[in-house]
Each structure stands twice: as structure tokens, then as C-alpha cells.
Amino acid sequence: MQKYWSIFKISFEQEFAYRLNFILWRVRNVFQILLTYFLWSTVFSNPQTEIFGYDRTKILTYVFGIMIVRALVLSARAMDVSSDIAQGDLSNYLLKPLSYFKYWFTRDISSKALNLIFAAIEFAVLFVILKPPFFLQTNAVALLAFFVTIILAVLIYFFLLFLISSIPFWAPELGWSSHFLVTVVIIEALSGSLFPINILPGLLQSIALALPFPYLIYFPVEVYLGNITGTALIGGLMIAVAWTGVLWIALNFVWQKGLKVYQAIGR
Amino acid sequence: MTKRFKKYFKIWWMMSRNSFSVVLGQRLALSFFLVGKILRFIFFFGFLYFLLLGNSTLAGYTSNQIIFFFLTFNLIDVITQFLFREVYNFRPMIINGDFDLVLVKPLNALFRVLMGGADIIDLITIPPLIILTIYYGALLHPAFYQTMLFLVLLVNGFLIATAFHIIVLSFAIVTLEVDHTTMIYRDLTSLGRLPVDIYKEPLKAFLTYLIPVGIMMTLPAKAAMGLVAPMGILVAFLVGAIALIVAFRFWNYALTKYSSASS
Amino acid sequence: MDRAVIVDNLVKNFEITEKEPGLSGAFKSLLSPKKKTVHAIRGISFSVQPGELVGFIGPNGAGKTTTLKTLSGLLYPTSGFVEVLDYDPWERRPEFLKQISLVMGQKNQLWWDLPAIETFELNKAIYEIPGREYEANLKELVELLEVEKFLNTPVRKLSLGQRMRMELTAALLYKPKVLFLDEPTIGLDLVAQQKMRDFIYDYNRRYGATVLLTSHNMDDLVDLARRVIVIDEGKILFDGALEELVTKFAKEKIIKATLSKEDGIANLETIGKVKRLAFPEVVLSVPRSATAVAAAELLQNFPVEDLTIEEIPIEDVIRKVFKGGLRK
Numbered sequence A: 001m002q003k004y005w006s007i008f009k010i011s012f013e014q015e016f017a018y019r020l021n022f023i024l025w026r027v028r029n030v031f032q033i034l035l036t037y038f039l040w041s042t043v044f045s046n047p048q049t050e051i052f053g054y055d056r057t058k059i060l061t062y063v064f065g066i067m068i069v070r071a072l073v074l075s076a077r078a079m080d081v082s083s084d085i086a087q088g089d090l091s092n093y094l095l096k097p098l099s100y101f102k103y104w105f106t107r108d109i110s111s112k113a114l115n116l117i118f119a120a121i122e123f124a125v126l127f128v129i130l131k132p133p134f135f136l137q138t139n140a141v142a143l144l145a146f147f148v149t150i151i152l153a154v155l156i157y158f159f160l161l162f163l164i165s166s167i168p169f170w171a172p173e174l175g176w177s178s179h180f181l182v183t184v185v186i187i188e189a190l191s192g193s194l195f196p197i198n199i200l201p202g203l204l205q206s207i208a209l210a211l212p213f214p215y216l217i218y219f220p221v222e223v224y225l226g227n228i229t230g231t232a233l234i235g236g237l238m239i240a241v242a243w244t245g246v247l248w249i250a251l252n253f254v255w256q257k258g259l260k261v262y263q264a265i266g267r
Numbered sequence B: 001m002t003k004r005f006k007k008y009f010k011i012w013w014m015m016s017r018n019s020f021s022v023v024l025g026q027r028l029a030l031s032f033f034l035v036g037k038i039l040r041f042i043f044f045f046g047f048l049y050f051l052l053l054g055n056s057t058l059a060g061y062t063s064n065q066i067i068f069f070f071l072t073f074n075l076i077d078v079i080t081q082f083l084f085r086e087v088y089n090f091r092p093m094i095i096n097g098d099f100d101l102v103l104v105k106p107l108n109a110l111f112r113v114l115m116g117g118a119d120i121i122d123l124i125t126i127p128p129l130i131i132l133t134i135y136y137g138a139l140l141h142p143a144f145y146q147t148m149l150f151l152v153l154l155v156n157g158f159l160i161a162t163a164f165h166i167i168v169l170s171f172a173i174v175t176l177e178v179d180h181t182t183m184i185y186r187d188l189t190s191l192g193r194l195p196v197d198i199y200k201e202p203l204k205a206f207l208t209y210l211i212p213v214g215i216m217m218t219l220p221a222k223a224a225m226g227l228v229a230p231m232g233i234l235v236a237f238l239v240g241a242i243a244l245i246v247a248f249r250f251w252n253y254a255l256t257k258y259s260s261a262s263s
Numbered sequence C: 001m002d003r004a005v006i007v008d009n010l011v012k013n014f015e016i017t018e019k020e021p022g023l024s025g026a027f028k029s030l031l032s033p034k035k036k037t038v039h040a041i042r043g044i045s046f047s048v049q050p051g052e053l054v055g056f057i058g059p060n061g062a063g064k065t066t067t068l069k070t071l072s073g074l075l076y077p078t079s080g081f082v083e084v085l086d087y088d089p090w091e092r093r094p095e096f097l098k099q100i101s102l103v104m105g106q107k108n109q110l111w112w113d114l115p116a117i118e119t120f121e122l123n124k125a126i127y128e129i130p131g132r133e134y135e136a137n138l139k140e141l142v143e144l145l146e147v148e149k150f151l152n153t154p155v156r157k158l159s160l161g162q163r164m165r166m167e168l169t170a171a172l173l174y175k176p177k178v179l180f181l182d183e184p185t186i187g188l189d190l191v192a193q194q195k196m197r198d199f200i201y202d203y204n205r206r207y208g209a210t211v212l213l214t215s216h217n218m219d220d221l222v223d224l225a226r227r228v229i230v231i232d233e234g235k236i237l238f239d240g241a242l243e244e245l246v247t248k249f250a251k252e253k254i255i256k257a258t259l260s261k262e263d264g265i266a267n268l269e270t271i272g273k274v275k276r277l278a279f280p281e282v283v284l285s286v287p288r289s290a291t292a293v294a295a296a297e298l299l300q301n302f303p304v305e306d307l308t309i310e311e312i313p314i315e316d317v318i319r320k321v322f323k324g325g326l327r328k
Helices: A002-017 A019-043 A056-073 A078-086 A090-094 A100-130 A140-165 A172-190 A202-210 A218-225 A230-265 B002-024 B027-051 B063-095 B098-103 B109-115 B120-139 B144-174 B181-193 B203-210 B213-224 B230-256 C022-031 C064-071 C116-126 C131-145 C160-172 C190-207 C218-224 C242-249 C265-270 C288-301 C314-324
Strands: C005-018 C034-048 C053-057 C079-084 C100-104 C178-182 C210-215 C227-232 C235-241 C252-259 C273-278 C281-287 C304-311
Touching: A002 A100, A019 A056, A019 A100, A019 B181, A056 A100, A056 A140, A056 A218, A078 A090, A078 A100, A078 A140, A078 A172, A090 A100, A100 A140, A140 A172, A140 A218, A140 A230, A172 B027, A202 A230, A218 A230, B002 B027, B002 B109, B002 B120, B002 C116, B027 B063, B027 B120, B063 B098, B063 B109, B063 B120, B063 B144, B063 B181, B063 B213, B098 B109, B098 C100, B109 B144, B144 B181, B144 B213, B144 B230, B181 B203, B181 B213, B203 B213, B213 B230, C005 C064, C034 C064, C034 C235, C053 C064, C053 C190, C053 C218, C064 C079, C064 C178, C064 C210, C100 C160, C116 C160, C131 C160, C131 C190, C160 C190, C178 C190, C190 C210, C190 C218, C210 C218, C227 C242, C235 C242, C242 C314, C252 C288, C265 C273, C265 C281, C281 C288, C288 C304
Parallel strands: C053 C210, C053 C227, C100 C178, C178 C210
Antiparallel strands: C005 C034, C005 C079, C227 C235, C252 C281, C252 C304, C273 C281
16 A cells, blocks of 8 residues: 555646646646637527526536536546556556556556645635636535446546557557547547537437446536436446446456557567 | 848748647647637637627626627737747746747847747637637727727737737746746736726726736727727837837846856 | 867856755745855867867766757857857757767667667758768768667667667768767777777768767776866866876876785885785885886885876876865
8 A cells, every 4th residue: 555655746746846737737628628618608608598508507516617617537647557558558557566567557546646736726816716606515415426327437548548548458559549549539539528428409409318428527527516416326336337337347357358459569 | 121021931940840849749739729619718708608699788788799809809819829839938948948949049139938838729719719719800890090990000000019029038048936927917918808998996907007918808899889089099009019028128137137046 | 161069268157046945945946945156167278180089088978969959059158259160059050960979878869669760761851961971971970880780770789789789870861060979988888989980080080070078987998088178167277188188287197006915014114105905915106206216116115916007097097186276
């Protein structure tokens, strides 16, 4: 346990090593939120507007909710695994008395902790400046369910990142391009970062909700807002759990195969 | 003067050919990026389309107009990506010391690090984008002079983008710590996917005059719609000129601060 | 132009930011970074005639590479005067750049994924080398450096030695008048090192190019440089012929012996100063003038199996000089 705490600390420090870098990273996050916020603020500039079950209050709460959930879920270092594999640095870790998965998970948590602190500050500042209508959840069940969805989201994202990062086992030159395609483009679009998934028309929405991506951002925020309850909540949670399980099994399988290939090549 | 231009054009052609050959050697990665770029465009395009389906308006603009704003953004974005992809290679170049070898050649260093790695993927994405822009532009029925104004302001926007890339490069020399400046630039400009009118003050003023995303992207599209006053056009050119001057000055200053990797 | 390189009282400082370790240090550096000034060059002066081959030697971080980079226009002098081929290097005029070449060990200007010939063609365009001249130079260099077979191999598939030779070709295609070589033999095996030195020597003699090279490898200097400039901590300690350096500052030589028996070891002190004793090896240092006598005595009076006489390592000489000053 002690060694994981050290890893946590070092990972935390490393993000600070490039301080201007880190500040700019947070600034970027803020800009991304601003686009979404103003887009929706304008769409709902007429206070009477109601689209797809959202009114101005709900949608702007959604946007602010995204800020916190993103820091919790999408802050991760596990993307770097692909370069570890492509450049052969994985060997160093395989030699250590350390679980590679746990190592990266610890680093992810460290990153999330750091980003959460800053996201909270930005949240407070933007809240004061923009004064959005915000909804504070008080229902204990909703809060508990929210907590569970966050944990599931963190795990799903971690497994996804690791799976994509495993591609370099077979094709070392595909490290960044795979992440670009999936982690950057697909997840940005389908996780709910830009728009709540339920504004999609019927069939598209069903397809989207069958995929793991909405359970990263959209599902947790909606549960917090109390928009998803009862059977829908149970149903959603089951899909999220199913995806967590499927991805975990897939990851283990892929990883075993990948390690064999890796060690055969002897990078 | 023309002799110099010919030399630089020839060298640009050779460097672009080189970077194309390199990329073609990694066909799978190339297709991943291509698909990713296309998907990203389709997602946002589709999102706007569905959002404004059925004659809704956004900040007073019709669906076609909003899409035209989005296309104008993409045009400038893609062309700068195509020409200036080498910028993403600059920080590693400084860290491993290869930048020294660039400086020591009788070829303008800025030219080399800005334009040395044209992106072949965009050769594929640019033509369809131009066609789409023309299509949606035509739907707006602009007068001839409005179309001309659009093109001129588009070029102006591109020049501002160039100035920004130069500033980003200069930052990379002065402070090695900055990994993300290019990405910040892209995040800022991506705010231009929609007309800057949707942003509240003071963000809107910030985006129009300080980091002139509004002038780069919103203004040309507005010109095509006949919504720009002569004053606005004048300001646009002024900003463009100032941006370029500041950028070059900053680059020259940055070189005096260059400390080179240790041996 | 009577001198190829003139340097007068050159000073170069760098500013770096320091970071404290630990979590609190990390937070502190976020808010108030600590800056430190590094005095890389503290006022050096020298000049070089056209066609000379000069070696800069000194420990790591001494300022040799910084000097070379300032002379090629990469770094901006903090103060002082620098002139190369009658140009101010900092201005980086194309006419100036076409006459100099900078080669740094293990750094490449060659495009990594493409055959070296592509980079050569690109350089032809950049340096505006006329077609016939380019072909002639290329042929000559390729033959001299024995790289004909690899011209069409992607650079990343070449060995380090082959790559260095390609780098040299790329650097010399336009027959520069001044050659700056920074650690040209670093990372090469002994055979490749020798070949590199032979080539540099040959090139200097054949074309009268002025060569300034830096190294912390003694063999480079012994083989190549008639004139040596010793730099340590940003100052010139010595500027002159190599033989002078050793005789002037190395007052002693080293005798290493392997003994077959332990008798009489205590008496080794009568021959010279015992620097190290770990039977059967013993290392003595004796005054330079007395070396032959000491060696003879050793062989006569002690059971010596093997004996070598060596110079004191150049790094020791430098360290010694710096401590003792030039008054010796």
C-alpha cells in the first residue's frame, strides 16, 4: 500500500513539474466548458424554450455538472500506456514487483485528485461570474446512485483507455492515432460532453445508450439531476455494470495476448 | 525577389513531398486520423443540423447560416492544419537539439519550422470542404461584392492564424514548459465554430479584439451575409496587420533568448 | 581576411529556473519560481587562422559547446565580440551560413524515415549548389566516406557509424570554409572513431578548411589537433600546441606495474609516489624527467612481470592546472 501512496505523490508532483503547462491544461478545460455553456445559453435564450425535456435551468445545470464529472472521470494518465508499449518502456515495469494495472490506476486517481481541486475552483469562479441557475440535489437515493455511477464511469474509462493503449502491442505506430480516433473524437461526441444524449432522435439514442460512452458523463450527470430514476436508473446501471464487466474481461484477454507478443519481440 | 520566392517554393515542395512519403509509409495510422477527422466534422455538423431542424434560429441566425459559420471555421482551420502541421513537431525539435541544425542553414528558420511538414491527410479533406462551403454559401445568395469580401476576409483570417502559429512557436523557444500552447490556440479558435455573437460580454469582446477569433472566422461569414459595416472591415485588416507584426517581432526576440539543448 | 575566427572577451550567461523537491516544492514552484544565472562563458578571447585545425578540450559543462554554438550564430552573446569569416554570426546571413557547417555527434539533420539521398537533394536546394558541383562533391564525399551502398537506405536503418558518415556528407556537400564539429566521435566504436579522425585530418589538409572541434576524448586531440585550447568553467586555461600542454602542466608521468611477488613492497616508495597498491597491481607517479631512471630501477630491483608508462589523464591535468594556477 505504501508504494502506491508514493506513486500517487510522485504522479501528483510530476503534473506540477511543468507548471505553466498544467495551468494551460486547466485553461483549456475552461474554454471547452465555455463553448458548451454559451451554446446552450443561447439556444435557450428565450426563457420559455423547452427542447427535448430541458429548460434553461436544467441544461445549464447539466453543463456545470459536466465540469465536475469530467474532472472526476476523464482526467487520466492511462493514455500514456500506449507509448510505454510502443517504445519498450513497459519492460521496466514488468521487472518491478508492481501490478502494472494498479500502477496506472493510482496515477489516474492522482490526476483526478489534482484536476478535481482545480475544477472545483473553476466551478466556483465561473459560478460567480455566470450565475447560472443551478440545481442542488438533496435526495439521498439520487446522491448514492450518483456516487455509484461515478465509480462505474471511472472504471469504464480506465478499461477503455487501457484497451486502446494495447493496440501498440501489435502495431507500435498506431499509438496516438487510435487514441485520437476513439478517446478524442468518439468519446467527445458520445459521452455527453457536448450535448445530453437524450436530445438524439429515438433510434440513434437507443444505439448510443447501448454503447459504454454515455455512461462516462451523460449518465452520472443525469442521475445527479434526478432526471433518471426508477426502472430507467436500474436499467442504466445494469448496462454500465455490464460494460464494466465486458471491458474488464476483454482487457485481461487482450493484455495476456499482447504481453506474449511483446515478450516475443523483446523490445 | 522572385528568385528567392522560387527557391523557397521549391524547397517547400520538396519538404512537403518528403513528409508525404513519410506519412504514406504508415497507411493504417493515416486512415485512423482521416476517419477521426471526418467523424469529428460529421458529429458536430450533425449536431447543429438536428439542433436547428425545423426552422429554429440561434442568436437570430437560420440553420443554413449557422452551418455556414461552422464551415468557414473549418476552412481556415483545415488550411492552417495542412500548411502548419510541422508546428506540432517543434517542441521535440528543441528538446533534442535538432533545432540547432535548422538555425545553422541558409534557410529562414521560421519558414522551416512553420511549413516544413505539410499534412497530406488534409489534401483529402480540403476539396470536399470547399465544395460544401460553396454549396451552403450559394444558399445564402450573396451579391458579388459580398463574395469577394468573404474571400478577402478569409485570407485575412488565415493571416491572423499564421501570426498565432508564429507566436506559439516563439513561446516554445522562450519557455520549454509550454506543451499546450498550440492546443490552447485550437481550443480558442474552436470557440469560433459558432458565431461569436452567442458569447456574452466580456468574453465576446475578448474573442473579437484580443484573441481575434471573431475577426478570423465570424467576420468573413458575416460579410458573405452582408452583415458587416466598412468600419468592421477596416478593423479586421488592422488587427491582421498588427498580429503579423507582433508575431514576427516576438519570433526575433525569442531567438535571442534561445539557449539550446545541453551537449 | 587574415583571420577566420576572432573572439574577444566573449561572455555568455543562461537563466534557469530551479525546482525544489517534494509536494510543497511543487506547489511553491507554481507560485514563485526561483531563477538562477549560469555563467557558461566568462570572458574568452582567441583567434584562428584560415586552415587551422583547433581542438577545444575540457570537462563536461566547461563551455566548449556553448562557444561553438555562439560562433555558428545559434546563441546570442551576453557581451563581447565575435567574428567568423568577417561576418557577425548572430546575423545569420545566408552568405555566411553557406560557408560554415556545424556537425554535432549523434544529432541529425537527416530526415529519419527517408534515404539520406533525399536530405542531400534538399540541401542542394537550400545551399543553392549548382548541379555539376553538387554531383562532383557528392561523388567525392561518398567515395571518401565509403557510403555508396547506403545512399538509398532509410536513415533509421543505418548504424550510428554509417549515420555519422551520412551526416558528414550532408554537412560538406557545399564545401564549407569553416567546420564546427561538436563531439564528432561520441558513441562510436574505436574503429569508427579512428576513421572519423582520419577523415577530418584529411579534409583539413586537402581543402584548407578551418576546423574547430570539441571533445572530451583525449585520443581525438592527440591525433588531430596541433593547437589545443583548454576550457574549464567558462575560461581558457591554455592556448597552444598540445605537446606544450602536457609538458607544461603534467610534471609527472604514471608507471603501472604488475608484480609477481610481494617481497619488498614497502620499498616501492623509493622509486616514486605510490598512488595505488593492490597486489599484484601498483601505480606510481614519478617526475617526468626521472621516468626512464625510475622505470629502470623498478625493473632491476623488483619482481616486475609487466610495466607500462603513461601520461597523466588530460582531465587530471586540467583539474590540476585549475587548482594550481598557471604559475607552475
